[in-house]
Amino acid sequence: MLRQFRLTLGYLSILPSPRGYPNESELGKMAGYFPLLGLTLGLILALVWLILGALSLSGSFNAIIVVIALAILTRGFHLDGLADTADALLSHRSVEEKLAILKDCHLGTFGVAAIVLDLLLKISLITEMMTLTSALVGLILAPVWGRLAASVVAVKGTYARSSGGLAHYVVDGAGSAEFRLAALSGLIISLLAGLTGLITAFGVLALGFFLAYIWRKALGGVTGDLLGATVEIGEIAALLIYVLLNAKP
Secondary structure, X not given: OHHHHHHXXXXXXXXXXXXXXXXXXXXXXXXXXXXXXXXXXXXXXXXXXXXHHHOOOOHHHHHHHHHHHHHHHOOOHHHHHHHHHHHHHOOOOOHHHHHHHHXXXXXXXXXXHHHHHHHHHHHHHHHHHOOOOOHHHHHHHHHHHHHHHHHHHHHHOOEOXXXXXXXXXXXXXXXXXXXXXXXXXXXXXXXXXXXXXXXXXXXXXXXXXXXXXXXXXXXXXEOHHHHHHHHHHHHHHHHXXXXXXXXXX
């Protein structure tokens, strides 16, 4: 179990992992460990925020640094997935052509716009969240919630292509055991924020089911890029829900 968690860390972040590359079975189990990966990232972000706070820097500047840190920690995988997803879904092409756009390494106008809007929304929401008394907990949990949504999409989706990259094994190998592990760990971790955390977790679970349906209708299934887009959308949705739930009347 520890090896599987460390493999997930190494595969989806810059954090060190055990020697050797995950095999097909290990890739198929990764969806169950997404929330735990999110917790690890969230704790690092909290440490970054505390260090910046000790330097008495402005809240908006700190939020920018935190968002940059998260992008670095994840090698920008999810931002790249969001950009490719935007280029594909907004292209008004056939499903086959949209899947080809997802594989294209070039970035289009919609992709650039998606990344810019994503970063602006995150910076704005984190800046707003840091005025709350439970701000640090929210910062820790945001990566957990985004990856909880991705776990749902991986489990409920099927791979959109007949064959493909390593995401093929992550999606088609994920089943009920991975869903139970992801949901249970995600909900338990969310208890750090009490009832508000649980409500937010259930919100992103519902979002995951919704996105799994959208990806299936639009592209016939899920790809690695769509999992990355789900993480980004899930993090933004979770931050928004958390800020709204904690906002003073």
